Amino acid sequence: TSSTPVINFGAGPAKLPEEVLQEVQRELLYYGTTNISVMEMSHRSADYAVINDGTQQAVRDLLNIPDNYKILFMQGGGTGLFAAVPLNLMSETGCADYIVTGSWSAKAAKEAMKYGKVNMVVPKTDSYVDIPEQNTWILNPNASYVYYCANETVHGVEFPFIPDTQGIPLVADMSSNILSQPLDVSKFGVIFAGAQKNIGPAGVTLVIVREDLLGKAAVTCPTVLDFTVMAKDNSLHNTPPTFLIYVMGLVFKWIKRNGGAEGMKRMAKEKSGIIYDLISSSNNFYYCPVKSAVCSRMNIPFRIGGPNGNDDLEKEFLSGAQKLGMLQLKGHRSVGGIRASLYNAITVDNTKALAAYMKEFYQTHKK
Numbered sequence: 080t081s082s083t084p085v086i087n088f089g090a091g092p093a094k095l096p097e098e099v100l101q102e103v104q105r106e107l108l109y110y111g112t113t114n115i116s117v118m119e120m121s122h123r124s125a126d127y128a129v130i131n132d133g134t135q136q137a138v139r140d141l142l143n144i145p146d147n148y149k150i151l152f153m154q155g156g157g158t159g160l161f162a163a164v165p166l167n168l169m170s171e172t173g174c175a176d177y178i179v180t181g182s183w184s185a186k187a188a189k190e191a192m193k194y195g196k197v198n199m200v201v202p203k204t205d206s207y208v209d210i211p212e213q214n215t216w217i218l219n220p221n222a223s224y225v226y227y228c229a230n231e232t233v234h235g236v237e238f239p240f241i242p243d244t245q246g247i248p249l250v251a252d253m254s255s256n257i258l259s260q261p262l263d264v265s266k267f268g269v270i271f272a273g274a275q276k277n278i279g280p281a282g283v284t285l286v287i288v289r290e291d292l293l294g295k296a297a298v299t300c301p302t303v304l305d306f307t308v309m310a311k312d313n314s315l316h317n318t319p320p321t322f323l324i325y326v327m328g329l330v331f332k333w334i335k336r337n338g339g340a341e342g343m344k345r346m347a348k349e350k351s352g353i354i355y356d357l358i359s360s361s362n363n364f365y366y367c368p369v370k371s372a373v374c375s376r377m378n379i380p381f382r383i384g385g386p387n388g389n390d391d392l393e394k395e396f397l398s399g400a401q402k403l404g405m406l407q408l409k410g411h412r413s414v415g416g417i418r419a420s421l422y423n424a425i426t427v428d429n430t431k432a433l434a435a436y437m438k439e440f441y442q443t444h445k446k
C-alpha cells in the first residue's frame with residue numbers, strides 16, 4: 080500500500096477512481112462465487128456473459144443509447160479504430176470527409192488515406208488552437224462519412240457543438256471526453272473511445288455504431304476490426320479483453336453513483352473553470368494558446384513564462400509538482416510545456432490542489 084498521497088494528472092492511461100481500484104483489489108483473486116479471478120474466466124461462461132452484457136447495458140443507460148445502436152468492445156486502441164472506421168464505412172463511395180483539428184484527427188486522416196480518398200474539411204494548419212466556423216467547411220456530398228475528434232488530447236481543443244453533416248453519417252473519436260457529459264447519440268453514425276482516459280484501463284475500445292451502417296465493410300477488413308462481425312457475435316467473436324471490460328463496467332457503475340453523465344459534466348465544468356480562471360488571471364505568466372470557445376474541459380495545455388514558455392521555469396514547475404505528489408503534468412512532447420488532464424476520476428479537490436500550487440508558483444516566480 081502507498082502512504083504518499085499522489086494526484087495523477089496524466090493524459091492516459093489516466094487515474095482511475097480509487098473506489099474502483101479497491102473493488103478490483105477485493106475481487107482480484109476470487110470473483111463473486113466463482114472462486115477464480117475474472118482474468119481466469121472463460122469468455123464463453125455464464126459468469127462472463129453477465130459482465131459482458133452488464134457492461135453494455137451500463138453504458139447504454141448512462142448515455143441513453145437508442146436501441147438501433149450496437150455497443151462493441153474492441154481491441155487495437157484508438158489507433159485500431161483509425162483503420163477500422165474507413166475499412167467498415169468507406170467502401171460505398173470510396174471517400175470520406177475529415178475535420179482535422181489536432182494531431183489525433185490528423186493521424187486518423189492519414190490512416191484513412193490508405194483505404195480511400197480523404198477530403199480535408201478545414202484548411203491545414205500546424206498550430207491547432209481553434210475550430211474553423213462551420214459555415215467555412217467544405218463537405219463533400221459524396222462522402223461515406225464525416226469524421227472528427229471531439230476532444231484533441233494533445234492540443235486541448237474540444238468541440239463545444241456536434242458538427243452538422245447534412246445527413247452524412249458522423250463518426251466521432253471521443254477517446255478523451257467520452258462520458259464527461261450527456262450526449263445525443265442519435266446524431267452519430269459511430270462513436271469510439273479508447274478506455275484509458277475517462278472510462279477504464281488501456282486495452283479495450285468502446286464502439287457505438289448505428290445498425291444501418293453495418294454490413295458495409297470492405298472485403299479486406301480484418302475480422303477483428305469488422306463492426307458487423309463484432310456486433311453479430313456480441314463482442315465475443317474471439318477472446319475479448321475480459322478483465323478490462325470488467326474494470327470498465329465498474330467505472331460505469333461508479334459514474335452512475337456519481338450523478339451519471341450530468342454529474343460528470345458538472346464536475347468537468349467546475350474543474351476546468353478553476354484552472355482556466357487561474358491561467359487568465361496570471362497576466363500571461365501561464366499561457367494557454369487555445370481559443371477560449373474551444374478550450375478543452377479535459378486536457379489543459381499551457382506554457383509558463385509567456386506564450387513561448389520558459390524552459391527553466393517549466394522544469395522547476397514540474398519538479399516542484401512532483402515533490403508535492405502531482406504526477407504526469409508534462410505536456411505532450413510535440414507541443415512542450417505543461418498539460419493538466421482533468422478526466423472523470425480527478426476530483427474537484429485534486430484540481431484545487433493543483434490550482435493552489437499554480438498560484439503559489441506564480442506569486443513566487445512572476446517578474
Ligand code: PLP
Pocket residue numbers: 091155156157158159183228230231232233252253254255273
Ligand atoms: N484518439 C485520441 C483522442 C487520443 O487521445 C488517443 C491517445 O491518446 C488516441 C486516439 C490513440 O489511442 P491509442 O493509443 O489507444 O491507440
